Amino acid sequence: MTETARSPNSKLHRKDYQPTAEGPLKGVRVLDMSRLFAGNVLTQILGDFGAEVIKVEPPTGDTLRGWKTKGVSTHWKIYARNKKSLCLDLRQARAKEIFKALVPSASILVESFRPGVLERMGLSPEVLHALNPKLVIIRISGWGQDGPYSQRPGFGTVIEGMSGFAAINGYADRPPVLPPMYLADGVAGAYGASAALVALHVSRGPQGKGQIVDLPLYDPLLALLGPQAANYRLTEKIRPREGSRSTNSAPRNVYRCKDGKYVSLSGSTQTMAMRILKAIGRDDLAADPRFATNADRLANVEELDAAIGDYFGQFDQAEVVAQMEAAEVTVGPIYDICQILTDPHVVEREILADYPDAELGLLPMHHVTPRLGTTPGQVRLPAPALGQHNREILGELNLSEDEIAALESDGVLAGEEAAA
16 A cells, blocks of 8 residues: 555545556456345455456446445445446346457456346356356355255345354353354355456466356355364264353453453463463462363363453453553453554554545545555555446447447446436
8 A cells, every 4th residue: 555545543645545556466357247245245355456347237236335324335335446337237138248248358257146047147157158268157146056945045144044153153041143244245255256266277277268166155154163063073062152252272251341341362372371370360270270271271161261350350451451461461452443443553554544435535444455465456446336337348349439328228228327
């Protein structure tokens, strides 16, 4: 990021921010037919690193545009950055012809229709690969392209419940807890971006060709939950909800401080666990055989947590953090978003930073992730208006202004540009 795009506390004028590089994925064209979150996360990652992402939107626009805060489509502004918008009514034959004309120039296509819908549109993978044999087709769905659940609606909420995540999230004496964010979609989007690049690498080999990537929301989240199936097979016990504790190591929890704020703490190694007990002035517990090993501490976790909680409860959050950091203990404050925006580490590394926005002036967004040392990604384009790039994209197909105007008149093209 340039000096003109400093962190939220900077006094520099970020309205002058200009990207300094085109990105390592320059020349990779992505046709994004997806809706909502997972596909937009996937293509945002590719766009951040220089791919040309063309959002192919219906006349009503991507559903994500409708998720608004105080009338502002903040989700769209963030997850549609570095993208262009082409608004086509694919219910019309002429729109499908235009779409097919773009396929040979694309490297990756992303769609999130229910399995079978793309085929019914006349845009099956067979049709697309006949137009471009090297095309990577990423098919996002709830449950996958086959199997008994393939035709079920696949919203992330249901996935988060059936994946086993909700069953282990929360406290044993309370109902299972769903994540308060788009966990299944976000995980699938990140997995999908890596899968897209693997498939792209294969397609560009000396004898490479395109392929279909079957990307359900369900599979990546289940994979992320780790060895639960193996553990169950070994123990025949279902993992209980433990709140903020860990089933693998102790101490590990959230603790309340004197001022009502909280800290999180982890002692996942033997050295760290002993350091924690000494830092809270409990050398007696460090020498107690009930807490000698990790297995011992897990067996006596109630007493262990009580001792740590009693100590932390004597001090304000800032005092606890300062004491534990001085003792080189792994502890941190529980933050809300207001605290995150002003945290010195977030500010210095620009993990969140303001970027120019036509509607708001400046909009805080997350940094391009992950950070590449030699070929970093950048925020090159703000999120587009609906159909903003209709003429730019169709101009590549050698359509005249009169032809484009006729397409707009017939409703084949739509969006704000067409309305203007």
